[in-house]
Amino acid sequence: MAKRVARxxxxxxxxxxxxxxxxxxxxxxxxxxxxxxxxxxNAVRDLGYTVNMNARSLRGRKSxxxxxxxxDIGNPFFSLVLKGVEEAARAAGRxxxxxxxxxxxxxxxxxxxxxxxxxxxARRIDGLLVLDxxxxxxxxxxxxxxxxxxxxxxxxxxxxxxxxxxxxxxxSRAVVMFLARMGHRNIAHIAxxxxxxxxxxxxRGYRDALAELGRTEETAVIEHGDFSIASGRAAARxxxxxxxxxxxxxAASDEMAMGAIHELKTAGLRVPxxxxxxxxxxxxxxxxxxxxxxxxxxxxxxxxxxxxxxxxRQLEEDILPEETILPFQLIERASVAPAL
Amino acid sequence: MAKRVARxxxxxxxxxxxxxxxxxxxxxxxxxxxxxxxxxxNAVRDLGYTVNMNARSLRGRKSxxxxxxxxDIGNPFFSLVLKGVEEAARAAGRxxxxxxxxxxxxxxxxxxxxxxxxxxxARRIDGLLVLDxxxxxxxxxxxxxxxxxxxxxxxxxxxxxxxxxxxxxxxSRAVVMFLARMGHRNIAHIAxxxxxxxxxxxxRGYRDALAELGRTEETAVIEHGDFSIASGRAAARxxxxxxxxxxxxxAASDEMAMGAIHELKTAGLRVPxxxxxxxxxxxxxxxxxxxxxxxxxxxxxxxxxxxxxxxxRQLEEDILPEETILPFQLIERASVAPAL
DNA sequence: CTGTTAGCGCTTTCAC
DNA sequence: GTGAAAGCGCTAACAG
Numbered sequence: 001m002a003k004r005v006a007r008x009x010x011x012x013x014x015x016x017x018x019x020x021x022x023x024x025x026x027x028x029x030x031x032x033x034x035x036x037x038x039x040x041x042n043a044v045r046d047l048g049y050t051v052n053m054n055a056r057s058l059r060g061r062k063s064x065x066x067x068x069x070x071x072d073i074g075n076p077f078f079s080l081v082l083k084g085v086e087e088a089a090r091a092a093g094r095x096x097x098x099x100x101x102x103x104x105x106x107x108x109x110x111x112x113x114x115x116x117x118x119x120x121x122a123r124r125i126d127g128l129l130v131l132d133x134x135x136x137x138x139x140x141x142x143x144x145x146x147x148x149x150x151x152x153x154x155x156x157x158x159x160x161x162x163x164x165x166x167x168x169x170x171x172s173r174a175v176v177m178f179l180a181r182m183g184h185r186n187i188a189h190i191a192x193x194x195x196x197x198x199x200x201x202x203x204r205g206y207r208d209a210l211a212e213l214g215r216t217e218e219t220a221v222i223e224h225g226d227f228s229i230a231s232g233r234a235a236a237r238x239x240x241x242x243x244x245x246x247x248x249x250x251a252a253s254d255e256m257a258m259g260a261i262h263e264l265k266t267a268g269l270r271v272p273x274x275x276x277x278x279x280x281x282x283x284x285x286x287x288x289x290x291x292x293x294x295x296x297x298x299x300x301x302x303x304x305x306x307x308x309x310x311x312x313r314q315l316e317e318d319i320l321p322e323e324t325i326l327p328f329q330l331i332e333r334a335s336v337a338p339a340l
Numbered sequence: 341m342a343k344r345v346a347r348x349x350x351x352x353x354x355x356x357x358x359x360x361x362x363x364x365x366x367x368x369x370x371x372x373x374x375x376x377x378x379x380x381x382n383a384v385r386d387l388g389y390t391v392n393m394n395a396r397s398l399r400g401r402k403s404x405x406x407x408x409x410x411x412d413i414g415n416p417f418f419s420l421v422l423k424g425v426e427e428a429a430r431a432a433g434r435x436x437x438x439x440x441x442x443x444x445x446x447x448x449x450x451x452x453x454x455x456x457x458x459x460x461x462a463r464r465i466d467g468l469l470v471l472d473x474x475x476x477x478x479x480x481x482x483x484x485x486x487x488x489x490x491x492x493x494x495x496x497x498x499x500x501x502x503x504x505x506x507x508x509x510x511x512s513r514a515v516v517m518f519l520a521r522m523g524h525r526n527i528a529h530i531a532x533x534x535x536x537x538x539x540x541x542x543x544r545g546y547r548d549a550l551a552e553l554g555r556t557e558e559t560a561v562i563e564h565g566d567f568s569i570a571s572g573r574a575a576a577r578x579x580x581x582x583x584x585x586x587x588x589x590x591a592a593s594d595e596m597a598m599g600a601i602h603e604l605k606t607a608g609l610r611v612p613x614x615x616x617x618x619x620x621x622x623x624x625x626x627x628x629x630x631x632x633x634x635x636x637x638x639x640x641x642x643x644x645x646x647x648x649x650x651x652x653r654q655l656e657e658d659i660l661p662e663e664t665i666l667p668f669q670l671i672e673r674a675s676v677a678p679a680l
Numbered sequence: 681c682t683g684t685t686a687g688c689g690c691t692t693t694c695a696c
Numbered sequence: 697g698t699g700a701a702a703g704c705g706c707t708a709a710c711a712g
Contacts, residue, residue: 007705018683023707035682050462053703054403059393059688074641076416076624083414086440095437095463100426123435229628248357255624257382262628283593284416288569288602290630301414347689358699363691373697399694399704 006047014043026051066311067097070131075227076283077253077300080130081153084304087130092312097125097150101135104281106330122187127311133157133197148314152307153300154198162314164307166328170196171296172205172252173212174330175278178294179248180213183339184276186287188221188246190235190256199227202252202280225256232259240267247339254286254295255277261289272337282331292333299326346387354383366391403464406651407437410471415567416623417593417640418471421493424644425469432652437465441475467651473497473537488654492647493640494538501654502654502661504647506668508538511636512592513552514547514670515618518634520553523679524616528561528586530575530596539567542592542620561586565596572599580607587615587679594619594626594635601629601675612677622671632673639666 012019017036025032025040032040043049057063066089068077082098089096113258129149133154179187189206192199210220223238225231232251236259247279249258257279261271271277271291279286282297300325306324314320351362352359357376359475365380372380383389395405406429410418422438429436467487473494490502519527529546532539543562550560563578565571572591576599579589591597597619601611609615611631619626646664654660 019705020707021682023681025681028706032682034682052398052463052464054398055393055463056707057687057688058392058398059707060704063394065707072423073426074420076419079416079419080414082438083412083440086438088412090439094437096428097435097443098438099435100423122393124392126513131700188588229624233628258625258628261629265630285568285598285625285629288573288598289625290602290605339682359690360692360699364698367691371697376697392689395704396691397704398689398706399691519699635696 003156007052008049009047010047011040011043014047015039023289034151038218044255047054050178057124062126062315064094065097065123065125066094066129066308067099067125068129068131069099069101071100071102073098073100073136075257076285077227077281078153080283080300081304083132084301084306085152085308087301088305088312094126094308094312096129096308097123101132126315129311130154130156130161131306134195148311148319150307150314151309151339152303153298154196155201157197160312160321162323164303164310164326165325166296166298166303166326168201169205169208171298171328171330172202172250172280173209174205175280175296176206176209177212178330178332179250179276179336180209182248182336183274184246184248185215185339186219186244186246187220187248187250188223188239190232190239190249190251190260191222191224192252192256193226194224199224199252206250209294225259226251227253227255229255229259229262232256233263234259236260236267238265239243239265245275248277249275250278250280250335252280254293256268256279256281257293257295257335258285258289261291272335276336276339278336282329284340285334286331289335291335293331294333294336297329297331299328346389347392348389350387351380351389352381354387355379359640360645383599385609390472394406397464402655403465404434405437405463405465406434406469406648407439407465408467408469409439409441409475411440411442411474413438413440415569416613416625417595417621418493420640421471421644421647422491424641424646425492425648426644427641428645432648433585434466434648434652437463437468440524441472443495451542465472465510466655468648468649470494470496470501473507474535481489488659490647490650490654491642493638495541497537502650502660502663504643504650504664504666506636506638506643506666508541509545509548511588511638511668511670512620513549514545514619514668515634515636516546516549517552518591518670518672519616519618519676520549522588522616524586525555525679526559526561526584526586527562527588527590528579530572530579530589530591530600531564532596533566534539534564539564546590564593565599567593567595569599569602570594572596573603574599576600576603576607580604585615588676589615590620594621594623594633597633597635597675598625598629599633612675616676617677618676622669626671627673629675631675633671634673634676635671637671639668642666 008022012022128149130151131153153163155163191203223235225235261277278293279293286293303326348362352362468489470491494503495503531543563575565575601617619633619635622635626633
């Protein structure tokens with residue numbers, strides 16, 4: 001039963017037309033007579049024919065593939081963004097290739113195993129979606145306008161790229177201002193991974209707000225984490241070890257906020273009665289956390305969808321870097337209470 | 341600066357060798373003189389050459405692509421599995437294509453837009469990883485031993501496939517037995533999505549344990565959810581509305597357990613003082629949840645890795661369905677307390 | 681509207 | 697050891 005997979009030629013033969021006509025039936029159906037089209041359609045169905053994308057992309061330019069680069073596929077924050085990306089990709093008839101950037105430090109064996117980036121370069125990918133600001137987009141990638149590159153969630157460190165995301169500085173500032181409105185005068189910040197675009201932007205929002213409130217730099221209480229639950233716990237411990245205990249903590253991610261709250265509770269403090277905590281991202285668990293988290297909601301799935309749509313658009317039209325800043329939303333929940 | 345991407349021919353010319361030799365240098369380095377190999381290696385580096393995978397897979401059989409089918413990319417449970425998959429894929433020099441099965445009900449337009457499965461069939465994918473038991477693996481896919489198919493996490497409904505996962509029935513049974521040992525005599529179960537392999541297995545474990553404990557079927561208190569937080573909340577509400585309130589609830593997923601706990605608290609009950617709750621999966625948040633969740637830990641990342649490794653192995657050797665059952669672990673945390 | 685003719689970049693016999 | 701030649705399945709000029 002070694003029934004070879006049907007090729008376009010088979011369809012052509014069965015339909016009694018030429019090879020080209022079949023090809024055209026796919027790309028420009030209008031230019032084929034309805035009658036012929038019908039015959040081809042039948043042949044396709046009977047043979048269970050499917051276009052060989054490899055062959056198509058070898059000849060033409062497009063592969064229908066969009067490469068998605070993200071630091072950590074296991075992070076729930078990204079998974080929703082990814083969902084939006086997948087959604088839009090499917091709608092556009094494209095497929096996504098996913099690669100974790102964290103791991104792109106492979107020992108370069110012989111030329112068989114080259115950097116992952118190049119391996120994928122080799123697939124004639126149509127576009128690139130980067131969810132990792134720290135990932136260096138090599139100039140060469142953009143040089144000949146090879147393919148559209150869109151940064152999502154995290155603005156690329158190397159500027160000039162298209163971007164879809166929220167205004168992290170403004171959002172961060174909004175949280176601090178809210179905390180201040182609730183009467184908090186000593187607000188600590190658990191920042192994200194150092195030297196990360198997003199962490200920096202959120203840190204800047206925190207500092208800006210403090211400055212705006214007339215607090216001197218010395219008032220800033222900053223501990224660094226890496227966006228993870230565990231790092232939030234550790235940061236909370238360090239904050240508690242300080243002389244002056246803040247009345248509120250603003251963590252740059254919900255995970256860190258959760259880790260911090262867990263640690264605070266463990267230390268015998270009540271949240272928010274003894275100390276308020278706010279997060280950032282509004283991941284699914286934040287709502288059912290105890291206490292529910294006050295946080296910034298980012299339209300994650302939408303960001304993913306927009307980004308992919310942007311890639312597709314740039315693919316079909318011109319490659320002009322563009323930006324889409326989506327609105328964020330301050331979600332007020334029980335983890336923040338007025339200061340005493 | 342329209343410097344065309346280097347082809348193999350360019351490398352051959354620069355190295356002063358024939359095209360074939362370059363090709364061979366990649367596939368069978370031993371059969372090329374060290375000297376020539378060196379020259380080729382230099383040329384490759386100088387030109388920044390990368391093999392065009394499309395061309396390679398057009399000619400040969402393998403594409404280096406493994407398709408991953410999963411119901412919901414936004415679900416944090418899968419993301420860790422996916423991480424393991426990505427990890428192993430990278431190690432094997434392969435790339436993963438991700439497609440959500442939930443959405444594979446596209447209206448079939450003309451033959452341009454065929455089912456996603458076929459679209460991918462067209463890419464000469466090397467193997468298939470299925471994280472969705474309810475996804476129908478068409479017989480044709482396996483017919484000619486086309487490519488290895490491995491089910492992960494969730495055993496495929498259509499049997500006879502390779503599988504990597506834990507023994508859900510035994511794990512589920514273990515939770516209930518543990519609850520019973522803690523003195524609980526009235527244990528409710530929040531089951532997962534109906535007609536789902538995993539939900540069924542866990543439900544069976546619950547029933548088996550009850551039977552083993554000598555409880556009649558009437559003792560079983562079952563509410564169905566869909567593994568989500570929201571459905572856990574709804575299920576908890578329904579359980580509370582029943583005549584006899586159980587002293588313990590075993591949810592088929594941590595998300596549902598969290599949703600349930602949130603709801604119970606909202607209803608003024610204390611967990612675990614008034615009612616104990618156990619989950620399943622041990623996702624990251626379970627540990628910092630309040631109360632921390634008693635649950636079953638599945639080695640998710642490992643499962644993903646094993647599964648991908650199995651695909652690769654079957655690719656290189658024979659395609660014989662095999663099973664790898666990984667050990668689960670009962671994690672005892674504060675959400676479960678002895679019955680009064 | 682339809683068919684013929686070249687390749688896309690690579691792997692693979694088969695000679696040398 | 698190495699190279700020449702023949703395609704893999706498809707698209708894109710060109711003719712008819």
